[in-house]
Amino acid sequence: MFDFLDGYDVLAAFWMTVKLTVISALGSLIWGTLLAAMRVSPVPLMRGFGTAYVNIVRNTPLTVIIVFTSLGLADTFGVTMGSEDFAVQGFRLAVLGFIVYTAAFVCEAIRSGINTVPVGQAEAARAIGLNFSQVLRLIVLPQAFRSVIGPLANVLIALTKNTTVAAAIGVAEAAALMKTMIENEAQTLAIGAVFALGFIVLTLPTGLFLGWLSKRLAVKR
Amino acid sequence: MKLRKVTAAAAAALVLSLTATACGGDDGDSDSTDSGSSGGGKIKIGIKYDQPGLGLKEPDGSFSGFDVDVATYVAKELGYKPDQIEFVETKSADRENALARGDVKFIAATYSINDERKQKVDFAGPYLLAHQDLLVKADSDITEATDLNGKKLCSVTGSTSAQNVKDDFAPKANLKTVSGYSECLSGLQSGTVDALTTDDSILAGFAAQSQYKGKFKLAGLKLSNENYGIGVKKGDTATVDKINKALEKMVADKAWDKAVQDNFGPAEYKNEPAPKIGVIVK
Numbered sequence: 001m002f003d004f005l006d007g008y009d010v011l012a013a014f015w016m017t018v019k020l021t022v023i024s025a026l027g028s029l030i031w032g033t034l035l036a037a038m039r040v041s042p043v044p045l046m047r048g049f050g051t052a053y054v055n056i057v058r059n060t061p062l063t064v065i066i067v068f069t070s071l072g073l074a075d076t077f078g079v080t081m082g083s084e085d086f087a088v089q090g091f092r093l094a095v096l097g098f099i100v101y102t103a104a105f106v107c108e109a110i111r112s113g114i115n116t117v118p119v120g121q122a123e124a125a126r127a128i129g130l131n132f133s134q135v136l137r138l139i140v141l142p143q144a145f146r147s148v149i150g151p152l153a154n155v156l157i158a159l160t161k162n163t164t165v166a167a168a169i170g171v172a173e174a175a176a177l178m179k180t181m182i183e184n185e186a187q188t189l190a191i192g193a194v195f196a197l198g199f200i201v202l203t204l205p206t207g208l209f210l211g212w213l214s215k216r217l218a219v220k221r
Numbered sequence: 222m223k224l225r226k227v228t229a230a231a232a233a234a235l236v237l238s239l240t241a242t243a244c245g246g247d248d249g250d251s252d253s254t255d256s257g258s259s260g261g262g263k264i265k266i267g268i269k270y271d272q273p274g275l276g277l278k279e280p281d282g283s284f285s286g287f288d289v290d291v292a293t294y295v296a297k298e299l300g301y302k303p304d305q306i307e308f309v310e311t312k313s314a315d316r317e318n319a320l321a322r323g324d325v326k327f328i329a330a331t332y333s334i335n336d337e338r339k340q341k342v343d344f345a346g347p348y349l350l351a352h353q354d355l356l357v358k359a360d361s362d363i364t365e366a367t368d369l370n371g372k373k374l375c376s377v378t379g380s381t382s383a384q385n386v387k388d389d390f391a392p393k394a395n396l397k398t399v400s401g402y403s404e405c406l407s408g409l410q411s412g413t414v415d416a417l418t419t420d421d422s423i424l425a426g427f428a429a430q431s432q433y434k435g436k437f438k439l440a441g442l443k444l445s446n447e448n449y450g451i452g453v454k455k456g457d458t459a460t461v462d463k464i465n466k467a468l469e470k471m472v473a474d475k476a477w478d479k480a481v482q483d484n485f486g487p488a489e490y491k492n493e494p495a496p497k498i499g500v501i502v503k
Contacts, residue, residue: 070399075408086373086397167378170398179379182314186341189318 004185005194013177014198020091020163020173021202024098025156031099032106037136039111050107057104062165065101069093070169086170094166102159109151113144118221146217153210157203174198264301266292267311267319267328267452271401274426274484275331284308286426288449290480291348291471292329295451298467299460313380317341320454327464328452331423333381334501343457344450345464348477350493350502353382353444354421356428356437358409363416366442369394375405375414382419385445402427409437416440420447425490434487441491446502465498 038050057065070093073079081092117140125139164175178195182188268288269276276288289308296306311319311330319325320342327345334344355374357363363372369391376383378398386396397414399405405417406427417424421439428437451468453460471477472495481492496502 067400067404071404071407075411075413078411078413084395086395090397168400170378170396176378176398179314180384181379183379183381184337184384186317186338188314 002190002194004181004187004190008177008181010174010177010194010198013172013174014202016091016171016173017160017163018202020094020098020166020171021156021160023095024102024163025159027095027099028102028106028155028159029152031103033110033141035103035107036110036114037141039107040114040136042132054104054107057101058108060101062097062101062162063168066094066097066165067168069097087172090166090169090171094163094169094171098159098162098166102155102162105155105158106152109148109155110141110144112151113146113148114140116147116219117143143219146219149210149214149217153207153214156210157207160203160206161199262301263305263307264296264299265307265309265325266296267309267316267325267330268292269312269330270310271403272331272423272426273430274488275423276329277426278308278310285484287349287422287480287484288329288331290484291451291468291477292327294471294476294480295327295329295464295467298470299463316452320452323454326453327460329449330452331420331447332450332452333420333447334450338452342452342455343461345453345461346450346468346498347448347496347501348451348468348471349422349449350496351420351422351447351449352442352493353385353418353447354424354442355416355418355440356409356424357416357440358412359436359438361415361438361440363440366390366444372416373397373414375399375408375417376419377402377405380419381445381447386418390444406433418444421490422447422449422485422492425485425488428488429485429490439488439490448496448501469498 035050035053038046039054041047041050070090074081074089074093079093081089081096083089083092121139121143122135125135130138163173166173167176167179170176174195178191181191185191268284268286270278272286272288275286276284277286278284292308293303293306297303309319309325311325311328313330316328316330316332317338320328329348331351332338332344334347338344355363369386370393372391373395374386374391375397376386376399378400380398383396383398386392386394397405397408402417402419402423405414408414409417417427424439427433428439451464453464468477471480477495481490485492
């Protein structure tokens, strides 16, 4: 029944998927938060940059971004990401691409969370003499984050599945192994089902846990 | 409750239209009669669209390549004129399913015969013996397979060639895998990789393209044996026999040699002589 799995390290491939997901998620959370701060800041230049970045990146297909990191940055401009080894290089380039892309969605989710915080909160914070970054750090963002765990969970699940695009630049993750297995074993449906199940195992608990968390942490207004 | 009525009507219409298309999916252009001569029917043949010299869809919608020429010749022997042929793209991962579903009558798409695939489909041929080789810059000094371990190689994710590098002849090589061979060429031109590796027939097709003329050359290493066969639905032995006869005739009347010359000529590809039908070189 499952003899086509012999000789393939499916777990290692999914471990690569997990690594891609976790590192990209952390990176895009940081970069996305900075972008959101830019988009609500009082400085017109920052606001303009944030808006332009989100609109350009959000409307570029992920495949184009990932392939560009390989063909554009690595092949044409000679960006090696600190390693001559193609396996490491591809991984880092892919993470870079995922952070660039996912941050735009994280930014928009956080910005919608900022909009749920009543204006009175920010006004009160200004009134006791806090500056812009303190208002954001101490008053607004903590409340905003609590209300956007749901949307961020969606972004994380999308990111998990998006990591399959890294196969296009040769990162040895789940989708790349799936290609290899289909090439050798000629069993598209069975192999496809195994990998689909693998992704469900990754994303379903994530979704359930974060759904529970968002209910628990939601700001009751 | 007007809305509910409208929705129900819409749903009914949708269901009806779906069943109607399900029945009308086959509009009679797949010729399943085994009479050999077709009464104005069409034949669907699976090829690759993205491999210059083997199977390529040109910008004007025409098709070119050695696989295409072989497929056209075989179709002629089965009784179909060129205008009755409908070429369908069958990517590597999709070939077995396309045959099992009956989407195509046969497949000529750099389809190497191996034991796993033989369990799923039947093969006519082989019609070409290719070898895994390297495409290098014209001024490169790589001539032997001995020192590939220190080289930067490029191939396609999941392909047999990429696996051969890892498992057999250069496990320590720095291997970059991408989604298409043409992407390797950009790295080869800029020098980020030393060589692109896959079947020499595919490499010859790329090297023969006008924009790359004189830039690259084949290293001429015979790293593996790839017996290209024509895939046919499992159990359709009648078609296999007919295709084998057609291939034998193609070799006998020199059309095979001409097809090789037309498609690989500019790359100075030293092709193997036409393989004997049913003889698979391991």
